[in-house]
Amino acid sequence: MEALSLLQWLIDGLIGIGLLWLAWRALFCPELFKAIVLFIAFGLLMTLAWVRLKAPDVALAEVAIGAGLTGALLLSSWAKLRDFDANKGMGVREKNRVQSEQKTKRPFFHWLSATPVLLMAVGLGYGVLQLSPYATGLSTAVAENLDASGVSNPVTAVLLNFRAYDTLLEIAVLLLALIGIWSLEIRPSVREATLDPVLDLLARLLTPLLLLVSAYLLWVGAHASGGAFQAGSVLGAAGVLLILAGWRLPLSLAGLPLRITLVVGLSTFIAVAVLMMLDRGQLLAFPPSQASLIIFVLETTATLSIAAILAALFLGSRPDHSEKI
Amino acid sequence: MTLSDYLSVLFLLAGAVFFLAGTVGLLRFPDVYTRLHALTKADNVGLGLIVIGLAMQAESYASVGKLLLIWLLVLLAGSSISHLIAKKALQKGVRMWRR
Amino acid sequence: MGDFLLTMPWAVVLILLPLVGAIVCFLWPKNVNQLGLVTLAGVFLSVVGLGAWLLENGVYHHAVGGWNAPLGIHLYADGLSLVMLGITALVGLFVSVYATAYFDRVQSEQFWPLWLFLLTALNALFLSADMFNLYVTLELLGLSAVALVALAGGKAALNGAMRYLLASLLGSLLFLFGVALLYHTYGSLDLAILSEQIEASPTVWMALGLISAGLLLKTALFPLHFWLPPAHASAFSPISALLSALVVKASFYLLLRLWLELFWPISGSVAGLLGILGVMAILWGSLQALRQTRVKMLVAYSTVAQIGYLFLAFPLAMGAGVTAWNAVMYLAISHALAKAAMFMAAGNLLRFGGHDRIADLDQLAQRLPLTVAAFALAGVSLIGLPPSGGFIGKWLLLEAALMQGRWDLAVVIVLGGVLAAMYLFKVLGYAFTEASTPSKVTAVPVRMEWAALLLASGAILLGFLAPLILPLLAIGTPFDAFSSAQEVMS
């Protein structure tokens, strides 16, 4: 027992130090590309930390969204930035670029910023150490009401029943980000995707598998780790892979059909909220007997929308405009 | 500990050795092509050995299947991506290392 | 009819209606202007309905999902939320009418969904009583506001939007950190429960520090105002109006609410610091406004100064309780009306002459009389001349200051008014004279002129409405916890 707990301390200590080291390197290593790769590694290590903290649902979300999708977004943005530099034709030298990538404010400013940040770190650390060593939070309240929630995975119960209103607004944030990006009117990247037979084959093989995994995560979310966000991001990853392989949505589907897919999750959520309001006088109050069905409908439509939105975030420009220019 | 436990440990250790060797190769090899070579050894063989070691401890055939699936997926993704990286490097004109 | 008013769940309508409107505008962009105006009218009527309900029944509680706090999320409305919702709907309606004439087709297709998301976020923020839910509404608010700034597309607007986005995200994360500490101390996210249990401890101090820092950054109190002028001045004018009038006020509202519910019992002494920052904001903002050469930049710096006024109430409330809070709310809503009108007037000048350089304004008083009148009326309220809403607010604030013998603050209140008069007359002076370089002009749609003028008149009209508004503000006695605590102290 003693040895085991020592081993645990060793593992957790290594993860903690590894996280801090990766974060430090990602933020301060001179090359941006390296920084992004380190950030992705950081996300993967975060996933391990979540597993150690007994939060497998969060680990799944982190690996799919935090490390995977954010990493893909960062890398593709980095590549586009480099393309701008190349297209400007002023021959931005490698050296210049590296200089701009690690440019910081004046050294005086470093000290000016470091002092309050250090003070804050000490204060926060002290504040956390002062917390009582035992606290259960809301776990008993969740456990007592779990039967009435329609699902047996407590995290899903919180996300889609007890605090479903948060989730409604969160899907709104996701949709809003996409609408915001579309209104920036970014030109689609001029570079044609280089069609590669191996990548194409990989996409063909993985897409059905990702579909399957996504459906599994969606289904399993009711009683074990998983749920709409994890399923949606896996499905969205399939979309990203297809985009990378050079596949584009046919124009006939890029207008209203795509838009409907993007909003169906949020719209269903609102519709259910209003129906429950009319029926039971309370927003998003599901009758316990039908709660599991309602949650399943909400999660399925949310998965579709989340996947579509995430893939569209990756594409960046509006698909119904891209072909015209 | 039974015989299968000892075998498990053996496979896991062997897998770890491959990972270690792959990592050393990644850090020490001279160019991108040889580094890819080192990396795939860790991924393919190392992970394969670890999967075998874990499969011996698995409680059901379903989890053995899942473990195998993980290995196959890593094989698929690893080989495709190594191919893409090597191809890009060739396109960009990265020279192969010669003694 | 009366029954209908009292049975509809207005608060829920206020959140869901604009959200549905945003989705519909996104799906069918053909008739966005009509769809948007109908939504705004609906929101306005819902606020009236909620007001009627509150007058009849006192405060409004709604346990979302039927789950009571601490497990579930509560919606909560009292007089303070009602007044904020009301001013949002009113300003929103006028800005929307203005926007239908201001934007061309493509721009309005982009504007409407984002603006309706912003409205959803504002309403949801004013109605929420749950700390984490408030964080989500803050993110919704920040992202939609930044996307709106970026619509203008130029170098300045994009830079302003980015600076705003970084400040806004930093503010949200600071807020969330504070929420995390509070949750792990008390095991609840509900404001009412937290307010009952809160006690001073190092953890709580850190939590409150983080939350205040995040909200002060979003409210742009000096010296955290660096992001505001570039963002507000470079956005399209109706959007500047929304940002200056409503978005900044939303984070101020939240700070005020948390101050009243959580901070006051344990950190009364920080009030003095907020007061000092308020004074510096008034002086710095006004002086910067005086230095500006473009109308919109001047108006944006004037916002920095006016935000300072809102924070003078914090040290004064120690001795003057309700009077100080009434004063500050009155100032907040008068500023919302006046500043929205002023940005709309500035938009008219820009449309008319193609520029907003103060020195080159060319006989506008003769050529755009309604716009100049709107600018002047809004100015009257900002300076605090009778009989405007700004006058009532400053009068109450002065009263609170003099009651406690805070002559220093009284001087600043008056001085801020004088400085405001100086920078506003700088614009008006040039509006009456002929410029040395006449510029080509474009006609300004009548709707844009009238929308600005009517809102500016509203700011004046507020000066007569105090007997109507102060009782509304008192529903559910949002400032009461404060005055009772004060009695204990004295």
Added chain:
Amino acid sequence: MSIAVLYALVGIGLFCLGVYALMIHAHLLRKILALNIMGSGVFMVLLALAGRTEIMPDPVPAAMVITGIVVAVSATAFALALMLKISAVTGRAELNDEEEK
């Protein structure tokens, strides 16, 4: 000190590193990375402290962190798009401090 507190302290470290990097870096991509690491730090504090119990860990922070991760990726995607737009218009992925002064 328990595992919960260990991870909470790591979270604080990540948060503070992020704040510092956000302030001193000029390149926007770096600032966006910094915000993401700050976010991870906050999530870690939020979730780690939920483990101060012998029974089932509190699921509410886990749900909050999942919500937070989704909000963070939305904000990141938007920030990156805005950065690309700025870089397309001005030729640099930086904020221009000089022009305003």
